[in-house]
Amino acid sequence: MLSRLSKSYRAVHAVRGVDLVIAPGETVALLGPNGAGKTTTIEMMLGLTRPDSGTVSVFGAPPAAARQAGRFGAMLQTGSPLDHLRVREIVTLMASYYPRPLGVAEVLRLTGAEEFAGRWTTKLSGGQVQRVRFAAAIVGDPDLLLLDEPTAGLDVEGRRDFWQAMRAMTEQGKTVLFATHYLEEADACADRIVLLARGQIVADGPATEIKAQVGSRTIRATLPEATVAALAALPGVRSAERHGEAVVLTCTDADAALPALLTAFPAARDIEVAGGSLEEAFLELTAAGETTGPGDAPGGARGVTR
Amino acid sequence: MTHLRYEILRTLRNPAFAGLTLALPLVLFYSVAAGQRHVMHDGTSFPLYFMTAMAVYGAMYAAMAPGARIARDRATGWLRQIRITPLRTRTEFTAKVAGAYLLALPALVLLFLAGASLGVRLSAAQWLEMAGLLLAGLAPLVVTGLVLGYLLSSDAVAPAFAGVVVLLALVGGVFGFQLATSGPVFDVMKGLPSYWLVQAGKTALGGGGWPAEAWIVVAVWTVVLIPAAALAYRRSAIRA
Numbered sequence: 001m002l003s004r005l006s007k008s009y010r011a012v013h014a015v016r017g018v019d020l021v022i023a024p025g026e027t028v029a030l031l032g033p034n035g036a037g038k039t040t041t042i043e044m045m046l047g048l049t050r051p052d053s054g055t056v057s058v059f060g061a062p063p064a065a066a067r068q069a070g071r072f073g074a075m076l077q078t079g080s081p082l083d084h085l086r087v088r089e090i091v092t093l094m095a096s097y098y099p100r101p102l103g104v105a106e107v108l109r110l111t112g113a114e115e116f117a118g119r120w121t122t123k124l125s126g127g128q129v130q131r132v133r134f135a136a137a138i139v140g141d142p143d144l145l146l147l148d149e150p151t152a153g154l155d156v157e158g159r160r161d162f163w164q165a166m167r168a169m170t171e172q173g174k175t176v177l178f179a180t181h182y183l184e185e186a187d188a189c190a191d192r193i194v195l196l197a198r199g200q201i202v203a204d205g206p207a208t209e210i211k212a213q214v215g216s217r218t219i220r221a222t223l224p225e226a227t228v229a230a231l232a233a234l235p236g237v238r239s240a241e242r243h244g245e246a247v248v249l250t251c252t253d254a255d256a257a258l259p260a261l262l263t264a265f266p267a268a269r270d271i272e273v274a275g276g277s278l279e280e281a282f283l284e285l286t287a288a289g290e291t292t293g294p295g296d297a298p299g300g301a302r303g304v305t306r
Numbered sequence: 307m308t309h310l311r312y313e314i315l316r317t318l319r320n321p322a323f324a325g326l327t328l329a330l331p332l333v334l335f336y337s338v339a340a341g342q343r344h345v346m347h348d349g350t351s352f353p354l355y356f357m358t359a360m361a362v363y364g365a366m367y368a369a370m371a372p373g374a375r376i377a378r379d380r381a382t383g384w385l386r387q388i389r390i391t392p393l394r395t396r397t398e399f400t401a402k403v404a405g406a407y408l409l410a411l412p413a414l415v416l417l418f419l420a421g422a423s424l425g426v427r428l429s430a431a432q433w434l435e436m437a438g439l440l441l442a443g444l445a446p447l448v449v450t451g452l453v454l455g456y457l458l459s460s461d462a463v464a465p466a467f468a469g470v471v472v473l474l475a476l477v478g479g480v481f482g483f484q485l486a487t488s489g490p491v492f493d494v495m496k497g498l499p500s501y502w503l504v505q506a507g508k509t510a511l512g513g514g515g516w517p518a519e520a521w522i523v524v525a526v527w528t529v530v531l532i533p534a535a536a537l538a539y540r541r542s543a544i545r546a
Contacts, residue, residue: 046390050544070392079383084319089312096308097391136387 015040016199017054022177024143027170029186029207030179032196038179039077041196042146045177046074058144066144070098073142075133075150081121087128088117091135098140110165111135112158126153134162138169145169147178151185163189187211217254217275219261221268223247234260246270309393313401317372317408327371328413331364335420343424347482354428355482357421358436358507361414362480363471365440366500368409369447370467372402376455377463380542389543395536399452406448407441414440432509439506439516446499446527447474449535456538474500499524 015037022028030038043049045056047063058066066072081090091108095101108114113131116124124132130153137145150166151159166189170176180186186193186207193210195203203210223231224245231240231247236256241248251257254273261268317324338356345352379385414437418426428436454466475481478500486492495501502520509515 048386048389048543067390068392072390074387074390076383076387079385079387082316082379082382082384084316085312089315093308093312094388094391097388097393099392133387140391 015044015051018196018199018201020194020201020204022175024175025170025173026192027176027190028178029190029193030177030196031181031183031186031193031210032179033181035198036196037199038196039148040199042074042148042177042179043076045146046072048076070100070140071143072146073137073140073144074146075130075137075148077148077152079133080129081124081132081136083120083122085121086117087113087119087121087124087132090121090132091117091139094136095139098142100141101139102141104139107135107139110168111138112161112165127155127158130154130158134165138165143175145174145176145178147176149179149181151180151182159185183211217251217273219249219251219254219257220270220272220274221247221249221261222270223265223268225267226265230264231261234264236260309397310401310404313405314408316375317405320375323371323375324409327368327409328364328416331360331367331413332416332420334363335360335417339424351426353421353424354426357417357424357426359480359482359504361417361421361436361440362478362500362503362507363475364413364417365410365444366447366471366474366503367467368413369406369444370451370454370471371409372405372448373451373453373455374460374463374467375405376402376452377458377460380456381460386543395539398539399532399535402452402455403448406451407444410441410444410448435509435515436506439509440503443499443503443506443520443524446524446531449528449531452535453531453538456535456542474498477501479504497523499527 018037018041020041030041032038040049044051045058045063047056047067056063059071063072081087082093085093088104088108091113092104095104095107105114108117111131111134113128113135116128119128121132130150134150137147151162154162163185166176178190190207192205193203193207194201195210222245226247228240228242228247231237231249234249234257236251236253237249237260238252239250241250249257249261258271258273261271335356339353342352342356347355418433418437450470451467454463454470458466477485477495478498479485479495480500480503484492485495496519502516502523505520506516
């Protein structure tokens with residue numbers, strides 16, 4: 001399966017020149033803040049949104065062919081289940097569309113929808129609706145699962161159950177692409193993370209690598225006498241800031257920076273190490289992406305101002 | 307088959323929707339015809355004449371009614387979820403057409419029963435011929451319901467249906483007067499399925515079935531509208 005070069009320009013440039021190849025059996029997280037283009041990318045792969053330029057290829061064919069062969073399963077962000085049906089019935093209905101569906105009872109159990117299977121679809125809580133969406137996505141036993149923020153609206157227990165069920169699916173060799181704005185979720189559940197910001201891929205690699213890249217840590221300490229320049233020069237430190245008596249070090253490698261800080265400035269007190277905010281990391285990476293090689297970014301918006 | 311079964315189930319589980327669709331022509335019929343049981347209209351009894359008029363009107367409405375549900379289902383967003391499955395257009399349309407006739411048939415039967423209760427007496431052959439022609443003549447309206455259901459928002463669909471039904475009924479002569487009996491206006495009338503629905507009703511009053519022209523008009527409208535519905539269906543899931 002490969003999906004290559006899908007671009008889209010709309011009134012807002014939702015997705016700008018995305019190139020992505022996903023191998024069969026991979027679990028890929030599409031990580032990005034709100035408005036990064038995650039939903040648009042997923043909907044283009046499903047054939048629900050037509051790209052303005054570029055092509056999408058799923059298992060070597062256009063999305064429509066994969067759809068007709070019953071190879072897609074998806075959880076979309078929108079869509080409340082059809083009314084005048086019970087939960088078991090709507091899952092049965094979705095199963096009937098696929099050539100080789102899983103057993104409805106099995107899917108209800110796997111998704112935790114069993115306990116409210118007899119309830120009307122209009123009488124469900126947000127978390128229950130999400131479980132019904134999950135059941136609808138997997139009941140056709142699809143080869144490729146596209147999940148748009150699948151754990152939105154789920155509580156902690158619901159999230160844990162969801163990923164447990166998901167792991168059972170990936171162990172059967174399913175290809176999974178899921179969108180999320182939680183780094184922890186991407187890190188814990190994906191082999192590979194694709195980082196999307198402002199419609200562009202800003203990083204793509206194994207989960208551990210991306211985590212190190214965006215999951216930068218900050219060290220805070222009370223340290224009146226050190227200069228910002230000296231702090232920034234410490235190993236593993238990317239930048240340093242001073243706020244009165246306190247200093248904040250943004251680190252690429254906090255494990256190296258902390259001992260170096262204590263060796264150079266033994267007077268440092270009130271030391272805290274914290275994970276950096278993902279938003280900051282995104283902004284940094286996006287900014288970096290825009291300054292290097294304007295030729296990389298297709299000039300949708302740029303063509304006018306040039 | 308499952309798709310068809312649940313489509314019918316959903317129609318039946320919505321008694322308010324089905325009930326109102328069926329009740330309106332019935333209420334109109336009784337409120338107007340009950341007081342004029344023994345009045346004659348164009349040489350036939352008023353209840354017989356008005357029964358056929360309301361049967362046409364009610365059946366037209368019932369035939370388009372599933373379109374309103376399509377628009378509502380689209381608004382919930384679940385149809386996009388269905389559109390990533392291998393569900394075929396033909397399966398979807400078959401279910402919707404069945405749903406339409408599921409409402410149109412009782413609409414006719416109820417009106418016929420209402421007519422009989424006010425003294426309308428026809429032979430079995432006349433009842434059957436009238437019902438058969440009306441059901442056949444509804445085909446273009448069923449498909450129109452699909453086109454509008456896939457095309458319009460759920461807010462727009464109700465007034466659009468009311469407009470289409472009233473306009474077709476008016477020009478087709480459902481309300482008891484014909485706009486013209488010759489000339490270009492009459493030619494337009496004869497090109498509309500609603501005109502032939504009225505004529506189908508009149509077969510019961512002693513007319514002799516449908517001429518070939520009627521079958522052609524109904525067939526052409528249906529054949530032209532089906533691809534339009536398929537296009538509307540395909541467009542409805544995709545964002546440009």
